Amino acid sequence: MYWTYGFIVGGVIVLVxxxxxxxxxxxxxxxxxxxxxxxxxxxxxxxxxxxxxxVAGANDIVRDIARAAKSLEGRVKGIAAVLERSA
Known part of the structure; x- marks a missing residue:
């Protein structure tokens, strides 16, 4: 009798x-x-x-251009000062 319950419980476990x-x-x-x-x-x-x-590469290029422009601005101001003195 108990083995029947065991088979049923085992079957339910296998099914789950x-x-x-x-x-x-x-x-x-x-x-x-x-x-x-x-x-x-x-x-x-x-x-x-x-x-x-x-964009990062473009930013680097723009930074380089800005640095070059500032450098040129300084040089142009220097040249302008020399020209004003000689005039």
Whole structure:
């Protein structure tokens, strides 16, 4: 009689474990699908943000131009001062 209860309890445990495994497999498939979508979106984001990294290079160039302009301004002021003295 007790062995019948043991088989029933064992069967219920096996059924619960099977349901849990099936659930885990379905969730894993969903995660895999979502990961694929995320990777494709990440590639689009990378393509869309590449120009932003070029801004840093442009900023460096603008800084160099500003330094050169300030240097030229100082030189021009020096030349103007010399010309004013000689005039």
């Amino acid at each position: 474990v099977a349901i849990l495994l099936i659930t885990i497999l379905l969730i894993a498939r969903n995660i895999r699908r979502l990961a694929g979508e995320a990777l494709s979106v990440a590639a689009e984001i990378e393509t869309g943000t590449k120009p932003i990294w070029g």
